[in-house]
Amino acid sequence: MNAHDEPDANPTPIRPYDGPAGGWGALRSVAKHLTEQGVPVRGAKTLLAVNQPDGFDCPGCAWPDRDHTSTFEFCENGAKAVAAEATRHRATPDLFERHTVAQLARHSDFWLEQQGRLTHPMRLDAASDRYLPVTWDEAFALIATRLNALASPDEAIFYTSGRTSNEAAFLYQLFVREFGTNNFPDCSNMCHEPSGIALKRQIGVAKGTVSLHDFELADAIFIFGQNPGTNHPRMLGELRRAAKRGCAIVSFNPLRERGLEKFADPQDPLQMLSGGSTTISSDYLQLRIGGDLAAVKGVIRHVLEIDAQRLRDGQSGVLDREFIAEHTADFETFAADVAAESWAVIEAESGLTRAQMRRVAEIYIASERVICCWGMGITQHKHSVATIQMIVNLLLLRGNLGRPGAGACPVRGHSNVQGDRTMMISEKPPQAFLDRLRDVFGFEPPREHGVDTVGAIEAMLAGTGKVFFGLGGNFATATPDTEATHRALRRCDLTVHVTTKLNRSHLVHGREALILPCLGRTEIDMQATGPQQVTVEDSMSMVHLSGGINAPAAPDLLSEPAIVARLAHATLGARSKVPWLALIDDYDRIRDAIARTFDDFHDFNARVRVPGGFRLPNTAAERRWANAAGKAVFHTHAVPTDAPIHRARRSREEPVFLLATVRSHDQYNTTVYGMDDRYRGVFGERRVLFANGADIAALGLAAGDRVDLRSVAEDGVKREANGFLLVDYDIPRGCLAAYYPETNALVPLSSFADEARTPTSKSIPVIVLPHVPESDAASRRIDASLVP
Known part of the structure; x- marks a missing residue:
């Protein structure tokens, strides 16, 4: 390893931090990262275009913009992402000439990131253990040859990153399904897959039900397993505003996280000059890791017991019985299960006391409108689906779904991970969607389910996954069981990665390998009809345009839609009825195709050009329950004691x-x-x-x-x-x-x-x-x- 792999080690690496999240520390960090990437002036100018109608969507997290039409809003997280993408550092073919793959692999992930933007498509030369330049036509021809030589399309695996635009994701799923497989592992499989499964079954929609406006109306916000100070810093602005108007904010998290304690808004001049901050959480419950299901069930038990006591005392109950009767199913079974759960088990497994859970129940009862948020601290457990359904059970008790200021809010990570799923990047597509593809595009799509992320690794290990194509992301590093994953990728005949920078996945390769460099979100995407814009969907189902403002990092870069379309054209050839190359001449044509495929995207091009874009329909937010029961369902789950x-x-x-x-x-x-x-x-x-x-x-x-x-x-x-x-x-x-x-x-x-x-x-x-x-x-x- 070279000495310059990382910054010099600090002689005192642990120095407790007692300041607020945000504040001057965030501004200093932004300046530091812009300077390190060699873009202090251009980077600052680029930040002014983040989340603006004529600019680009932040390439960081999927938290929505408070006002996409006017406000200047960015965060430390987004600034780092912008600086990293707008960097002046370049990973040219010279880098690969000077380093073998084995030598590159000895460097840290941080060092690989710091080499900067990739500039040319590269092909592995196994004899020299080096990546060599290759033309785009040669790269597409090689991939097409290997794909078409497979005994079955199911021997190919097509991974997707959540930063992929709607347009690229739509073309990608269209190409792969016309090729003949539903093998679509994606980053959702590693983060919020439990949210989609739990919510779809329980309330009929696989997304959250709230809008950003609901945060202005909520009387209480419950936050489970989430650290917004690091992962979604712009959310702190909403929490700060809510806290300042008296909204109760209850955080459930095993670690004390500074962003959940206090926050100084770097974009509030008065607070910055005064050195002040805002307390975020009114109550902070440090439950045990994985104890959320038990904790929520304990809160629910208190709510039910308080309700019963009030009724015995001749007072009004605390449940919304009208909502429960009209809109829900299985309440009596659920209530009986909660009453039968042992308090000793609830306390032991949650790590909280009955008194702590009663305090939360009292806050819930006193609040007319409640939002429940959660992150990956909830979704990455064996009982994650059950935990999410228990959180929704809590909301259902008092009708906190489908009305202003209340609802379910899974907070997703990647900036368009929700949009990718909307575009049907899914290994288990609904049959109705496949029928629609057939009718619109004139081919019979595959009907068998494909592999998810775990299944993709298993298939590669078994030798049934022979070609791996990654549209963004860092599969080798993001996935579990690193040794097994690396072994799986090395068993492939061909691995291909579409990317902006060098990462570990490019060094854990198959017998043949390609690196395909693409444009970033901040860069101008010039096609035959002029500069193009793409669209993204945030965590709250808002769809809006994003267009880059910077010159491309290198002249040979292609956009992700162009890479997908050219690969589809090379692979499918004359047997395809889709005009692949014409679609990328003008991205409006891609959006027209999306509108023909998905009813919710009718008049796509007109609606997305309205400043701020448009919100996709959400049946649960309208108290229409598109699930098997036709109602929101109370789901019964025991507190896990044999995990x-x-x-x-x-x-x-x-x-x-x-x-x-x-x-x-x-x-x-x-x-x-x-x-x-x-x-x-x-x-x-x-x-x-x-x-x-x-x-x-x-x-x-x-x-x-x-x-x-x-x-x-x-x-x-x-x-x-x-x-x-x-x-x-x-x-x-x-x-x-x-x-x-x-x-x-x-x-x-x-x-x-x-x-x-x-x-x-x-x-x-x-x-x-x-x-x-x-x-x-x-x-x-x-x-x-x-x-x-």
Whole structure:
């Protein structure tokens, strides 16, 4: 590894941070990242176009814009993403001439990111172990040849990143289904898949029900398993406004997260000059990792008991009985199950006291309008679907669905991950949609379900997945069970990645490999009819235009829609009835095709040009329940007492901890922008393990010691991640947290959410051992992406 791989290590990497989220620290961080990328002036100008009608949608998270038509709003997270994309650094063919793939693989993910924007399509030369330049026509011809030579289209796997635009995603699914497969693993499989499954079954729509306006009306906002200060900083603006007007904000999170405690808005001059901040959470409940289902069920039990007591006292009840009678099913069965649940079990599994849960119940009862938000701290558990349905059960009790200021709010990550699903990037497409594709485009689409992310890895391991095509993302690093995933990718005949920058996935390749560089969200996309705009859908179903303003990083870059269309043209040839090349001459034609395919996108081109765009219909928000029951359904779930962590603790004599993987403040998903985690007080270090001080002492260790982690997996496979710095942190006993992707190697491929198959990255049973330096080399051979 080169000495310049990362910033110099800080002699005191742990320095507790007691300031607010945001504030001057956020502004200094923005300036630092713009300067590091060599774009202090151009980058600042670019930021002025973020989320503007004539600019581009933020390439960071999917949190909606408060007012897409006028306000200037960006956040530290988005600024880092913009700076990274607008960087002046370039990864030219010279980089690959100077480094073999093996040499590149010895560098850290941070170093790979810092090489800058890719400029040319590259093809692996196995003999020299180097990537060499290739023309676009040669690249498309190679992929087409390999795809058409497969014994079955199902031997190809087509992955999708959530930053892909609606236009690119629509063309992608159209091409792949005309090619003949539904193999569409995507990043949703690793994050909010449980949300879609739980909500679709329970209320008939696989999306949240609220709009941004609802946050202005809510009397209480409950936040589960989410850290907006790092992952969705613009959400803090809405929470700040809500808190200032007296809205109760109740946060459920095992870790004390600064963004949920207090926030100084960097775009509020008065607050910045005065050094003030706003308290965000009125109540902060540090439950155990994975204890949310038990906690919510305890709150519900209190609500039902208070309701019953008031009725016995001759007072009005607290339930919305009219709503329950007219709009819901299975309430009596659900209520009986809640009453039968043991308080001892609820307290033990949640890590909260009855008094804490009663306090939350009283807040809920006192609030006429309640919003429940959740993030990946809820979705990456074995019982994630059940937990989400329990949260919705709570909302149903008082009719907090389908009225202003109330509803369900899954907070998604990637900027268009919801739009990709709307465009039917799904391994399980509805038959009605396939019928529509057939009728509009004149081919018979495949009817068999394809593979999800876990299934894709399994298929590659089994040798039935031979070609892997990634439209964005960093599959090798984002996925669980790193050793197995890397082995799977290396078994492929061909791996192809569409990307803006070099990442780990390009170095964990098949027998043949291609890197295809594309335009970024901030760049001008010039096609035959002029500059083009794409569309994206945010977490609250708003669809709006996005158009870049910067010159492309290199003349040879193609847009994602152009890459998909040219590949489809090369692969399908004369047998396709779709005019692929004509579609990319003018993206209005793609949107017209979308409008013919999806009724909700009627008059797409006209409606999306209205400033701010338009909101897609949401049946549950209108109290129309498009599920099998025709009503919102109360779902009954027992508090889990035989999860992997319970079985692991019963099988071991030494302490078994529950580890949750988290992001640092200087990363977005797998992209590492820097080595600091300001709000958690970590500087210049990523291999850290957050633990309760009493647990550290009980292990005979001290904060600052190095430790090794070993997962306790039921498949018997030994999985290790070594050399972590122990940090004494405010987290419940028995619980640990560490950054991913460094700890992805500990997540078994076979450990995923019931029904949703989302990897259980937030609930990994592990044991903690004193660090053995001799194990470092072995650990790094297991997972090159763990090199610090």
